[in-house]
Structures are given as structure tokens and as C-alpha cells.
Amino acid sequence: MSFTKVAISNLRRNPVRSLLTGLSLAVSAATLSVVLSLDKGYTDAVTNDLVNKTGVHMYITKEGCPIEAASVIAQGGLSPLYVDESIVARLKKIPELDAVMPFKLFAVTTDDGTRTDIFMGITDAVGKIKPDWRYTAGGWFAAPDSVILGAEMARIENLDIGDRMYVEHFDAEFVISGILARNYGQDDGTFFMPLATAQALVGREGKLSAVALKLSDISAMDTVRNRIRASMPADYFVIGSRELSDGILQFFSSTRAIMFVMVGVAFLISVFGIVNTMLMAVLERRREIAYLKCVGAGKYDLIRLISLETAAIAVAGSAVGALIGMILSPVSGHLLRQFLVAYIPSGAIARPDPVIALAAFAVCTLIGMACSLYPALRAAKIVPMEVLRNE
Amino acid sequence: MNNGHIIELENVSKNYQRGPETVHAVKNVSLSVSSGEYVAVIGPSGSGKTTLMNIIGCLDHPSDGRVMINGREIQDENESGLTRLRQTSIGFVFQQFFLIPTLNVIENVTLPALFAGHKPNGRGRDLLEKVGLANRMHHLPGQLSGGEMQRVAIARSLVNAPPILLADEPTGNLDSKNAGMIMDLFGKLNADGVTVVMVTHNTDIVKRCNRTVHIEDGVIRQ
Numbered sequence: 001m002s003f004t005k006v007a008i009s010n011l012r013r014n015p016v017r018s019l020l021t022g023l024s025l026a027v028s029a030a031t032l033s034v035v036l037s038l039d040k041g042y043t044d045a046v047t048n049d050l051v052n053k054t055g056v057h058m059y060i061t062k063e064g065c066p067i068e069a070a071s072v073i074a075q076g077g078l079s080p081l082y083v084d085e086s087i088v089a090r091l092k093k094i095p096e097l098d099a100v101m102p103f104k105l106f107a108v109t110t111d112d113g114t115r116t117d118i119f120m121g122i123t124d125a126v127g128k129i130k131p132d133w134r135y136t137a138g139g140w141f142a143a144p145d146s147v148i149l150g151a152e153m154a155r156i157e158n159l160d161i162g163d164r165m166y167v168e169h170f171d172a173e174f175v176i177s178g179i180l181a182r183n184y185g186q187d188d189g190t191f192f193m194p195l196a197t198a199q200a201l202v203g204r205e206g207k208l209s210a211v212a213l214k215l216s217d218i219s220a221m222d223t224v225r226n227r228i229r230a231s232m233p234a235d236y237f238v239i240g241s242r243e244l245s246d247g248i249l250q251f252f253s254s255t256r257a258i259m260f261v262m263v264g265v266a267f268l269i270s271v272f273g274i275v276n277t278m279l280m281a282v283l284e285r286r287r288e289i290a291y292l293k294c295v296g297a298g299k300y301d302l303i304r305l306i307s308l309e310t311a312a313i314a315v316a317g318s319a320v321g322a323l324i325g326m327i328l329s330p331v332s333g334h335l336l337r338q339f340l341v342a343y344i345p346s347g348a349i350a351r352p353d354p355v356i357a358l359a360a361f362a363v364c365t366l367i368g369m370a371c372s373l374y375p376a377l378r379a380a381k382i383v384p385m386e387v388l389r390n391e
Numbered sequence: 392m393n394n395g396h397i398i399e400l401e402n403v404s405k406n407y408q409r410g411p412e413t414v415h416a417v418k419n420v421s422l423s424v425s426s427g428e429y430v431a432v433i434g435p436s437g438s439g440k441t442t443l444m445n446i447i448g449c450l451d452h453p454s455d456g457r458v459m460i461n462g463r464e465i466q467d468e469n470e471s472g473l474t475r476l477r478q479t480s481i482g483f484v485f486q487q488f489f490l491i492p493t494l495n496v497i498e499n500v501t502l503p504a505l506f507a508g509h510k511p512n513g514r515g516r517d518l519l520e521k522v523g524l525a526n527r528m529h530h531l532p533g534q535l536s537g538g539e540m541q542r543v544a545i546a547r548s549l550v551n552a553p554p555i556l557l558a559d560e561p562t563g564n565l566d567s568k569n570a571g572m573i574m575d576l577f578g579k580l581n582a583d584g585v586t587v588v589m590v591t592h593n594t595d596i597v598k599r600c601n602r603t604v605h606i607e608d609g610v611i612r613q
Contacts, residue, residue, distance in 0.1 A: 001498055001505050009493035291489035294450065295503040296478030296551065298471060385445040 003301075007308035010281070017277055018313060024273040025317030025368050026324065028266040033325025033360035034332045034350070035259045041333055041350035046249055047242075048185075055129050056212040057221060059244060060087065060228070061237045082207035083236065090231065091211060096224045099128035099214040104198040106209070108169045117153075118190045121198020129214050130187070137161045138178035141194050147174040148192040151182035170201050255336075270364075271371055278310055278375035289379050290387035299380035306376035307369065314368025322361040326352045396459070397554060397586050398424035398447055403456035405442050416442040418609040419456070424588060426554065429581040431600035432590045439609040440590045441559070447588060448481055448557050449473040461554060478507040482548030482556045482585075486563035488540040490532040490547075497528040500547045507551050518546035522576060538569025545576060549585070556580060558589040562596065574599055 011018040062081035083102075091100045104121035124140065127133060138161040141148065149159060154176075159165055165174045174193065182188055199205045213228075215221060225238050232238065282289065289302060297305075333350030405417040417439045424430055434440050445451045446458055449465050450473070458465045461480040465473060490499045501515040519525045522542040524535075532540055541561060548556060558577070562570035574596055581587045589596065597603055605612045 001501050003505065005498075006491070006494065006502070006505070009491065009498075012493045287487065288489050288491065291483070291485065292502075292506070293474075294448065294477065294483040295548065296474060296506040298474040298506065301506050383450075385441060385448075385450050 003304055003308055007305055008312055010309050011312055021273055021277040022313045022317035024270045025364055026321030028270040029318045029321025029360045029364040030325035031266045032263050033322050033357050034328055035263050036356045037329035037350040037353055038336055039256055045349055056241050057215045058213040059239045060211040085206045085208055096216055096220050097213055098216040099125045101125035101129045101212045102208045104209050106202055120190050120192050121195040122192055123195050129212055134181040135178045136181045142177050144194055144197050145174050146177035148178040150180050150188040150190045152188040154179045274368055274371035278372055282375045282379045286387050289382050290384035293384040302379045303376040306379050307372045310372030311369055314365045318361045318364035322357040326357040396423040397426040397461055399459040401457045403453045406454045416609055420611050426586055427584050429587045429601045431597045431603045434606040438607045440606055444557055449476045478551055480553050480555055482553040484545055484548050484558040484561045486560040488544045490540055492532050495529050495531055496543050500550055503550050511550055514550055518549055522546045537565050541573055555586045
């Protein structure tokens, strides 16, 4: 016989109530696990898209809110702000820059509103900016009307090298010159075309969305940024790719706040549920607890017994919840993708993460255990003869 | 104090506060019980029987006076000291059986040993044999009759080998046949040297005891 056995046998007295209490904690653990997965997953995905995969260290954009600029660039909208192409020649003279790629980015929504295509005008500097660019077929632009398709676009459009592609919005026809290998980034869903062609399509000749810069030595970033800032017109911004992703993540912070409030509410419900269950369990057994005191149960024995009962519920509920949360993370990431307004990363927003599941399990177990404190103290304070005589 | 007495109360009073009123539940009571005695405590409702049992059972401190149980003065003991005294010196049997329904008979019997922090080492089985329930040790309380449940409760009260057994109306919930069996069991335990103090209204039980203590209005009238 052990205290644990007695505690678990006590839980078996009302299995439905114990199960429901465990489930309420499981919901909290699952919610926490999912929210932490989404938070980490989204941050990682944005950083991966905009910092790790692009190979871009800095962007030069026109003045405005840098977060708004980040959002506009990331979402591919046609920003009213533009950078004059004349600065590219000046930038190319800076020796610390390994690559300078001016680009024009815009999005076109189909007439029926069901799809938005992203077009990007680029130069051959893209080879240095994106060293992992690989073609599954074809290659670089052969003519001004050439386009290179991201892997997903080629799949959706079912196009091959040499095929012609008509874009109704511009009433223009393009020839497929290359199809990119899938890189699980934003490139997969983009139409690439020569910079001059892209500028002409939207009537912005000599104007750029931004200029992407790659440094020879990343440690020189601050120095180079300061030098560029000094040489640029006052209304130009030099934004690090990290700042760009941080800006986007700031947009996400309100969503994150709502998610954590949701976790808080789930916890609050669980806490009340557990305290209520354990308090009921104590009050229902007042006479029995009084008798246990008579036969030598000290107050610490009773605190231990009630805490073990709660611990059994907390451990089981938290473990089940954390596991469910881990399984549900990818599904929730898919759902969140449909509601994101700031930036939709290309990769998975949330993946099953055992470390997060373990953290959710630990937090929920601790909270569950804390809930035993009040009922356990109530049990310890029972005056045996008063209860046995009066009830 | 002591003089070979296992229970000794000297000028003990117990007062309770009930709102603005002070209740004098026990007034200046002196009582000595020798080891191996079989004592019945009788008296009308509200006479102070339970309060007296409460103090003898180390569940409460007296407001005044001295109490010695199995050689230890309880007014000097703190809560954990009283708990320890209950674990080692006193067994309780009540009208209700207070068996834990999800533990089987042997687990119920050995439960006080868990609180006392020692292994029963077969004592549970021995006690169940003594009360005639060795063949039911793996049954749940719900599978036993009232008389059997009370025998389990008695076995449980003795698992830590206390020299004193306090019983509060132990046959109150039983029919006459089972009540007779339980009283026979108390008689056997007393014959084995256990000191029994029993609160009862039953005159048949009183006749089986060595001594009767009559308490009324908080005062002993022997």
C-alpha cells in the first residue's frame, strides 16, 4: 500500500468527474502547445523566408513606415512609393557589397478575385543573391518577354519550357524560359521576368520597389549601412532583412496576443474546474477524512493525499493535452494561414515540436498541482470530532 | 499521575465558544482507567460523552486540567505529537464504518499503518483472521454485510497495535445478531489485554463492561 495507490483509488470513486477534470486540463495543455508551436513556427518561417532563404542582408526602400514597407514588399502589393533606379550604379561602386539586385514587385489579382499572382522583375544579380536557385528545366531569360516560373506556379499552370502564357490583366503574352526547383519559399509561387519588362508592364520605367543588397562580409553590416544611409537621399530607408522580418512579426504580435489570451482563458477554466473538483472531493469525504485523522493521518498526510490525487489528474490530463497539441499543431498552422494578414510564409507555420509539448506538459502539470493547495489545506484543517459529531 | 493507569484525567474541563455563549462541555472531570479495563461511558445526548472521548482520543486539548494517555501528558503535545499518539496508542471504532469503498478489505485494514509509516508485515491478515474475515480480504467493502464491515473497521483500528480502543456506539448500525458478534469480539480483544472505552446507550452492552462511567451535564456521576 502506498499513498499513490490510495490517491488513485480515490479518483476511481467518481471516474466521470475525474475524467472531465483531466480533460479540462488536457484542453489547456493542447491549447498552450498549439499556441507555442504557432508562435515559434511563424517566427521561424518568417525569419527563414526573409532572412535565411533570400540571401539578402539589406533592402533599400523609399521613406515611410518601415513596417508598412516591409508588409508591402512581402505581400507583393504595388507600392505608391518607389526607389529611383539611378541609385543602383552608385551602390555597385561600394566594394563591401557582393551583389546589388534592383527589383520590381507587384501583385495581380485575377478578375474573379480567386487568385493573386506575384510578379517580380529581376536582374542577373539574382544568381548571387539567391545562390540556391536551381532550374528543373530551361534557364535564364532569352528575350524581354521571357518568364521564369516558380515550381508551384509551373505546377498550377501546367506549363513547360517554350510554352506561351497569356496574362489577361496586361493583355500580354510571355514565353516560359525556365522553371525553378522547389525551394519551399516564396519563390515557388512567383513569376520572374526581366526588370525592364516588369517596370514597363506597370508603367514604372526607371522605378524600383526596392534594391536588395548582399554583403561580402556580414560583420560589416552596420558600417556599410551607415555609409549607404549617408550617401542616399534623406527619404530613402536602408532596412536589414532581420528588421524586415521583425517588422512583419510585429504585425503578428496582435494575433499572438489574442492566442495567449485564449490560452489564459483555457487555463482559468481548468483552474476553476480542478479546484472545484478537488474541493468537492474533500467536502464529500469530510467524515472519512475526519476518520483518517482519528486513525493517525496527520495534516501533511492529508495534504500529500489530496496533492497526489490532483497530480494524477494533472499528469494524465497534461500529457494527453500536450500530445494532442503536438498532433494538432500542423492543422492549426494550416488554419492560421487562412486568417493571416501581415505575411504568409511559404513553409509550414507550425510543426510538431516535442520540446514545446514537454514545456506545455510541465506548465500544465505545475498549474494543476498548484490547484490542489486550497482543497488540501481544507482537508488538513478538518476537526475530526466536530465533523463526526455534527454531520 | 499515572500509578499504572493507561488513561488518567485530572480536573479536566473543556469549554467551547458558540457565538457569544461559552459552552462548558466537560467540567472538572477526573477519571482513571487501568490497563486492560473495559469501561462503558453512558449519559444522555449533550452530556459531554463525545467531548470526553475527544480528549481521551487525543483529538483535542483540554481547556484546563491534565490528561495522561499511555504515559504521555497530552496538554504538552503539539498537533503532530497528538497525531503520533493516536497512531501508536489509540484505535477508534465508530457507528459508521468509514471504509474506503475503492480499497479492498486488507488495504482498508492496513491503511493506518501507512500513516504511521511502518509496514504491517502480515498483521492485517492476522487481524482479519481474528475477526473471522480472512477469506474476504480481497473483497471490496460494498460486497460485505454491515456486521462484516464493522469487523473490518475493528481490525483496522488495531493494525498499529494500540493498547487503547475507543468505540462510539459501535453496534448502533447493526442488527442484534451482528451486534452480539461485535460485542463478543470486543470481549475477546479486552481479554487479550486491550483497554476498551465505549460510549453506548445500549444497556446489554453496559452489562458486559467492567465499569460504567455515567456523565451528565459535563460532570461524571459514577
